[in-house]
Amino acid sequence: MYRPLLIVLAVCLVFVASASAHPERPTAFPTGDADVPKYRSKGPSQVVCKADSRKRIQKAFRGKGPKNTRLRKVRYRVLKRCKFEHIQAAVDAAKSGDRILILPGVYKEEPSRAFEHNKPSCGELFDPGDGHGKYATYAYQLKCPNSRNLIFIGGDQNDDGTCDEKCDLQVEGLGRKPTDVLIEGDRLKEDVIRADRADGIYIKNVHTDQGSFNAIDVVETNGFRLGDLEATWSQNYGVLSFTSDNGLYEDIEAYGNGDSGIYPGSGPETHCNGYGIEIRRVNSHGNVLGYSGTAGNGTFVHDSNFSNNSAGISDDSFASGHPGMPQDCSKWEGNKINSNNVNYFELDNQQYCAKTPFEDRPRERVCPQFQVPVGSGFILYGVNDNLFINNEITDNWRSGARLFWVPATIRGENDPAKQTDTSNGNKFMGNMMGVTMSGERAPNGIDFFWDEQGERNCWQANKAFGDQQPTSDPAPLPSCPGSPFKLVGNISKLAQEVPCATWNPDTNQMPVGCTWFTTPPKPR
């Protein structure tokens, strides 16, 4: 039986561990109501094509059936209106409410590539020394849209913080599938597509690849929709949103990214009154993390698959510079989080990565950009009031779900009253632990691993194989509603994760005392 020790016992027992975060200029949550954009099949449009688009249309929609014939003819008609060879040129010509129709082809955005990366005359990149890292201001992005982005969609033309031009754009690939419109990063510019203060943006049916940082990056945007996408082989993130609200991620396949496949970071501050970002039917695999969200608040994630990564899902309150800390109020329901045991931290891979810059690596090489405990399903560090309901969590060889406290000082807040404000009120209910929905046994190393810290954390009606109970440390776990008192963490668990903080991909690939990077044995 765990002991309901009050937090007042403390002298400092703490502990812990991981997930990611990214540097961005200081941002603020958008204000005002907005809806998730609806799909529009009509309205003014700018058309982009390549010399071989006709041939590609023919190939993508070949066949004499009525549907293929119709779709082909529609695209041939659109092709006749094509005025732009590059997507950025079409964005530049667009007005609010326009659709940008991209015909099948490979888009390398040569004029954007030709623009010097971090060109000095664009202005300074700021490193204020407060932990945000180096960033470009919005004014910088406006002045030099292609200094750090292959395609820049800036909605705020006078830098007053609101979208006043190029709002409600719908950027749509007209292929049969996302890969028919490939937007290929140059492996140097940070973002392949950056939508910044671009309220109402809808990006649909394209494949973005090879971002030096992110394939798709949506910042300070109120109302966005990202659907029918592939986001692959970026150095860090596949699809990322930051201090954005009223959004939808749907039907996205993300793989091969060195941090996470998707990242709804600094999510909406709903304070548990609804969810601002919905995420559905995402398949994120072969990344270091399937999903991560520093301050990933107010998201509803369902019917998605986060499997075959190094770790499946991370939500956390680790980093400074992320509005909305500490993380809270997300819901996870009906997802599959399976077999997250891919080890990108093997020493030979890390050594290769350390000596080979991103731009010189083979396209399909994953180099870890963030440290995670390999073999983990959920890794939850410093999160509050989240619901984990009816998920299938299997075959994660280290642990199915880990829950740890993070003191506020780690996110840069030193107020003594805030130090125990994380790892409270999380509920795990009805999850299938180590057993698939179809009843097959696929054990996790341990189903639940908890540092024993916090109040109102609870576990109830989770299922295991046959008549068994889910495995846990501690055992048993508190049932709902959990302890009304703030419990004190277990120092032996807490201390063992800290050495992993010293990981550095160049200078300290296998830290002393860190167990995260060795693949755990397959559980029997």
Place this chain on the structure above:
Amino acid sequence: MRRTALAALCAAASAAGLAACGGGEDSTAVAPARGAATPIVAERGLSWVALPEAYDIKELPGDRVIQGELRNNTGEPVDLRVDQVDVRDTGGKPLRISVRFAQAFGHALYGPGGPPAPLEASRYDQARLGERVTLPSGETQPITLAWREQDGVAADSVKVSGYELELPR
């Protein structure tokens, strides 16, 4: 009641690395938490608030980890840096270590290419992450330290910023 409130504040402040637990006899007002050892008498110099317990790391034979709290009794500020922590075995040989002046995992913001090299993040981040902390006199600071023993030779001592501390067995 007053002692309880003080202890809560102390614990929270300690988690924040704010050093409110430090100095004088007030520190004994804090009840030990699970895994913590009995408080020890403060010595001149840098000392443990309480000798921490050392834990084996099951998956890494030879690796051990401690988490404790340092008190500055020097009468002047001490600059704590991760590159100024030195653990030696009984034969005087330096051992590989991982150290943070913190109780928790934390990280810098990683841009493309990953984290900054040790002690190259901003000073703000170095303090936040426990890479480098200035510890005022009379105050305390958490530390987590792991080391790797070699050939069965036990670790013997640790020096932090030049001050030698007992290493728990």
